[in-house]
Amino acid sequence: MTQKKKPYLRILTPPDDLSEIMKKVRRFRHAKVRRILVILILVILAVCGTYLLMKNQVYGTARISAQYSGNISDTSNYAQFADGIVRYNRDGVAFLDKKNEERWIQPTQIQNPLIVVRDESFAVADNGGNSIMVFSEEGLKGEIETTLPIEKIVISNQGIVSVLLRNETSPTIMTYDATGNILAEMQISTGTTGYPTAMGMSDDGTTLAVSYLFFDGTAIKSRVVYYNFGEAGQENADNIVFSEEYDNTIMGEIFFMGGGRSVAVGDNSFTICRGTDAPEAVKTITLDQEIQSVFHSDEYIGLILLNREKSGYELRLYNRNGEQMISRGIPGMYDNAKIDGDEIIMYDGSRCCIVTVTGIIKFDGDLDVDVLDMSRAFGVNRYYVMSVDELRVIYLTK
Numbered sequence: 193m194t195q196k197k198k199p200y201l202r203i204l205t206p207p208d209d210l211s212e213i214m215k216k217v218r219r220f221r222h223a224k225v226r227r228i229l230v231i232l233i234l235v236i237l238a239v240c241g242t243y244l245l246m247k248n249q250v251y252g253t254a255r256i257s258a259q260y261s262g263n264i265s266d267t268s269n270y271a272q273f274a275d276g277i278v279r280y281n282r283d284g285v286a287f288l289d290k291k292n293e294e295r296w297i298q299p300t301q302i303q304n305p306l307i308v309v310r311d312e313s314f315a316v317a318d319n320g321g322n323s324i325m326v327f328s329e330e331g332l333k334g335e336i337e338t339t340l341p342i343e344k345i346v347i348s349n350q351g352i353v354s355v356l357l358r359n360e361t362s363p364t365i366m367t368y369d370a371t372g373n374i375l376a377e378m379q380i381s382t383g384t385t386g387y388p389t390a391m392g393m394s395d396d397g398t399t400l401a402v403s404y405l406f407f408d409g410t411a412i413k414s415r416v417v418y419y420n421f422g423e424a425g426q427e428n429a430d431n432i433v434f435s436e437e438y439d440n441t442i443m444g445e446i447f448f449m450g451g452g453r454s455v456a457v458g459d460n461s462f463t464i465c466r467g468t469d470a471p472e473a474v475k476t477i478t479l480d481q482e483i484q485s486v487f488h489s490d491e492y493i494g495l496i497l498l499n500r501e502k503s504g505y506e507l508r509l510y511n512r513n514g515e516q517m518i519s520r521g522i523p524g525m526y527d528n529a530k531i532d533g534d535e536i537i538m539y540d541g542s543r544c545c546i547v548t549v550t551g552i553i554k555f556d557g558d559l560d561v562d563v564l565d566m567s568r569a570f571g572v573n574r575y576y577v578m579s580v581d582e583l584r585v586i587y588l589t590k
Contacts, residue, residue: 249554249590250552250553250554250555251554251555251557251573251588251589251590252555252556252557252590253557253588253589253590254544254555254557254559254560254575254586254587254588254589255586255587255589256584256585256586257574257584257585257586257587258584258585259582259583259584259585260291260292260293260582260583260584261292261581261582262292262293262581262582262583267281267282268280268281268564268580269281269305269307269564269565270564270565270578271307271309271314271565272309272530272565272567273287273309273314273329274311274312274329275289275290275329276288276289276290276295276329277289277290277292277565277576277578277583278307278309278314278327280300280305280307280316281305282300282301282302282303282305283299283300283301284297284298284299284300285297285298285300285316285325285327286298287327287329287331288583290569290576290583291583292582292583296330296331298325298327298331298332300316300323300325301323302316302317302318302321302323303318303320303321304318304319304320304321305317305318305319306318306319306342306345308345308346308347309347310347310348310349310395311349311395312328312329312349312350312351313326313327313328313333313347313348313349313350313351313370314326314327314347315327315345315347315351315353317342317345317355318342319342319343320341320342320343320358321341321342322337322338322339322340322341322342323335323336323337323338324336324337324338324342324345324353324355324368326347326351326353326370328351333351333370333371334351334369334370334371334372335372336353336355336368336372337372338355338357338366339357340357340358340359340364341357341358342355342356342357342358343355343356343357343358343363344356344388344390344391345391346391346392346393346400347393348393348394348395348396348397349395349396349397350370350396350397351369351370352367352368352369352370352375352393352397353367353368353369353370354366354367354368354376354391354393354400355367355368356388356391361382362379362380362381362382363380363382363387363388364377364378364379364380365377365378365380365388365391365400365402366378367400367421375421376419376421376431378419378430380404382406385404385406385415385417386404386405386406386413386414386415387404387405387406388402388403388404389403389404389405389414389442389443389444390402390403390443390444390445390446390456391403391446392445392446392447392448392454393448394448394454394468395448396468398420398421398422398424398468399418399419399420399421399422399433399448399468399469399471400418400419400421401416401417401418401419401446401448401454401456401465401471402416402417402419402446403415403416403417403443403444403445403446403456404416404417405442405443411439411440412440412441412442413437413438413439413440413441414437414438414441414442414443414458415435415436415437415438416434416435416436416437416438416443416446416456416463417432417434417435418432418433418434418435418454418465418468418471419431419432419433420433420468420469422469424468424469424470425469433469433470433471434465434470434471434472436463436473438456438458438461438463441458441459441460441461442458442459443456443457443458444457444458444459445457445486447488448468449488449489449490449491449493449512450490450491450512451490451512452466452467452468453465453466453512453513454468454471455488455493457483457486458483459482459483460478460479460480460481460482460483461476461477461478461479462476462477462483462486462493462495463475463476463477464476464477464512464513464514474514475513475514477510477514479495479497479508480500481497481498481499481500481506482497482498483495483496483497484496484497484498484505484525485529487529487530487531487536488531489531489532490512491511491512491531492509492510492511492512492517492531492549493509493510493511493512494507494508494509494510494529494531494536495507495508495509495510496508496522496525496526496529496538499521502521504521504522504523504524505521505522505524505525506519506520506521506522507519507520507521507522507536507547509536509549509551517549517550517551518547518549518550518551519551520547520551520553522538522545522547522553523545523556524540524543524545525540526538526539526540526543526545527539527540528540528563528566530566530567531549532567532568533568534548534549535547535548535549535554535568536548536549537566537567537568537575539559539563539566541562541563542558542559542560542561542562542563543557543558543559544556544557544558544559544563544566546588554573554588555588559577559586561577561579561584562579562580563577563578563579564578564579564580565577565578566578569585571587573587573588573589574586574587575587575588
């Protein structure tokens with residue numbers, strides 16, 4: 193019996209060349225990828241735009257997000273360190289987390305506590321006394337006892353400490369490691385060198401910068417000297433690797449920044465030096481206004497200046513190369529100012545002013561509590577505010 197053919201059925205054979213089909217598949221895939229990328233870019237732009245809008249908007253109110261109380265002495269002071277807060281007073285030094293809880297506490301008997309802080313170490317000294325305690329994030333690293341009263345102190349990241357010891361005729365600068373071993377000793381002759389007015393130390397502790405005040409006849413002068421206690425200074429007399437004199441000014445502050453920069457600040461000028469083994473002055477900026485206060489980070493130099501032509505004060509910000517970033521008036525004088533990331537935080541009592549490094553006054557208002565320390569918190573427009581008896585987390589709002 194024969195099978196009947198079905199004329200409406202036929203066998204399809206693949207084309208000889210598949211390149212056209214593969215091209216269509218690739219075009220489809222590429223179009224799909226492009227659509228996904230466009231959506232992702234739009235989402236990223238929306239998020240970034242919202243973030244920049246919130247960052248650069250002007251706010252007038254600060255609301256409390258969280259409060260952490262503690263049994264704290266009303267004589268305590270605070271300083272930001274690592275990822276926590278240092279509380280120090282006559283009876284002890286404590287390291288607190290961001291919920292105001294003690295990670296550790298070290299009892300002390302210090303009459304007039306003075307603190308210096310670096311990224312990895314800090315020291316608390318008895319100003320006018322003889323005790324220095326060196327700490328890291330884990331706790332006490334060492335204790336130092338001096339033979340003369342303490343006047344000034346600086347510290348490196350490793351915990352190396354240089355201290356100016358008070359003596360009317362021949363002050364002494366001593367340098368110790370964190371456990372109290374003497375690394376260097378310098379007897380200062382005020383008649384020939386001058387009296388030390390400021391000190392700064394490099395991150396690695398090998399270079400110490402000191403500003404001396406002296407008289408040349410009736411003229412006031414400052415001499416800035418850099419001492420290197422590493423290999424670079426071994427062949428130099430008294431380990432001096434740089435020295436510069438400045439007329440008619442008191443260089444009242446010296447500090448080291450990132451990128452191997454250091455800055456000496458006078459009454460109405462500041463000088464930026466580059467390098468630590470062989471420092472050189474690369475830029476001096478002279479101002480026509482009096483410097484009221486100076487503060488800095490590794491990236492920026494901040495100045496509050498007294499306006500001459502109009503009442504009030506001016507905020508200036510420079511990068512570490514000495515290029516001016518912003519210049520603008522601020523509503524008043526603040527006893528405390530700091531650079532935290534890309535913001536300048538100024539506070540005095542309960543008054544607070546926050547300015548971005550682009551010059552926008554982000555907040556100017558009252559925090560309803562006397563601020564002892566203030567820093568940025570995680571999240572946009574959120575800050576830690578430490579007062580006498582509590583730690584607050586606040587956020588800015590319209």
